[in-house]
Amino acid sequence: MARARPARGDTLSAPGAGLEAAADALEAAVPGAVSRSVPAAGLGTYRLGGPVAVLVRVADADALARVAAVLGAHPVPRVVLGRGSNLLVADTGFPGVGLLLEGEFEQVDVSADRTEVRAGGAVALPVLARRCAAVGAGGLEFFVGIPGSVGGAVRMNAGGHGRETRDVLLEARVLDLADPAAGIRPKAVGDLGLRYRGSAIGPDDIVVAAAFRAEPEAPERCAARIDEVVRWRREHQPGGANGGSVFRNPPGDAAGRLIDASGCKGLRVGGAVVSGKHANFFQAEPGATADDVFELVRRVRARVHDATGVLLEPELVMLGFPGDPAS
Known part of the structure; x- marks a missing residue:
């Protein structure tokens, strides 16, 4: 992220x-x-x-x-x-x-009593979930379905399957690029301003590590929950080249439902297409360009707004493009 x-x-x-x-x-x-x-x-x-x-x-x-x-x-x-x-x-x-x-920012450490997990900001969330499950540090299994990093999860308050990062986060360690002399500082959960798919973490802040609350459990039970999350994801979300959820869910509704209801499922621009399995996932087929995806985001956002009055907010981060995708 x-x-x-x-x-x-x-x-x-x-x-x-x-x-x-x-x-x-x-x-x-x-x-x-x-x-x-x-x-x-x-x-x-x-x-x-x-x-x-x-x-x-x-x-x-x-x-x-x-x-x-x-x-x-x-x-x-x-x-x-x-x-x-x-x-x-x-x-x-x-x-x-x-x-x-990378390097030291990819390390995972589970406490001896399996109640706390410390992970570097570059640790892949599925790796974190599986390592914790293997030793019976439960409660983090939902991370296996999120293809991001620990740092990104904290910044975006990533979540799924009824849980969010803030539900298990104890602390984050942050470096502010605007004030590098201050060094890496601990931040309590209450100081991070975590909200639905967002936080008060500034654009100059780098989440270098985080600590999570875990629950001692039998590894077999953790593994079973991992398998259930993986099964659900395969059934409900597309594979292939995509960037996960394109838009944040608006209050009280789901972006995927609005996109589908606006007649956008299957909409295509070049090699970019709205997934038929989950309308809030846009897939890049062979031959697609980044401009195809950007234009698809723009068109879908405009169509949903015209059809429902809801202006969807992109969750996808787009770098180097001219202006807002709705323009």
Whole structure:
């Protein structure tokens, strides 16, 4: 899950000398961790999009501090890419810095009494769910059906099957790129402003780790719940190249129902199509482009608004596109 931050006074239209200077400084700060012009197709579940101008792989807290210091001195567009499970990058690419947490940010630690789980922000949610289930740390099984990361789950208050991240979250550890000297700070759940598919976590904040409440149980019971979530997902949600739910559910209704009721199920733009299995999932078929998906989002949003009066809010994060998809 990703959230982009254009630097103050910048746009997403052209990299310019500022981005080149930032890339050079990043290469000096974290040698071997910086790549240029990396295809977005390999960074997200849509498997589409042009190049991310600068990609930085951040392996530990020390490297993150150095990267944050560079970005503080070079105000360029930047985004934490996460698992790329709700991300769509334009065919023209993203003219900024993409951050990928890995290494120590992919660690999972379960307490001896199985009541607390600590996980790095880059841990994939299905991995977290299965590791906890294997040792009988129950209550996190719903995460197996969410193809995002721990950091993204905290930021978006991800949920499913009657549970949300805030139901099990104890604490998050956050670095503010706008104030890197403050370091990584703990944040209590009450300070995160968690709400339906959102939070008060700012665009400059990076969730580097989180602690979750767990319940000691027999691993077999946890595994059975994992299997049930996986079975439900296979029956009700499409596979293939997609970015998960495209729109947030409006209060008291479901985006998928509104899309279906507006006659959009099966609607196609190029190689992008509204899923026949779940209308709030847009699939990218072979030959699709990111622009196809973006235009499909725009058309569906407009049709639903015309038919129902409801203006759906995208959950999908779209980088490098000109303007709002409803325009």
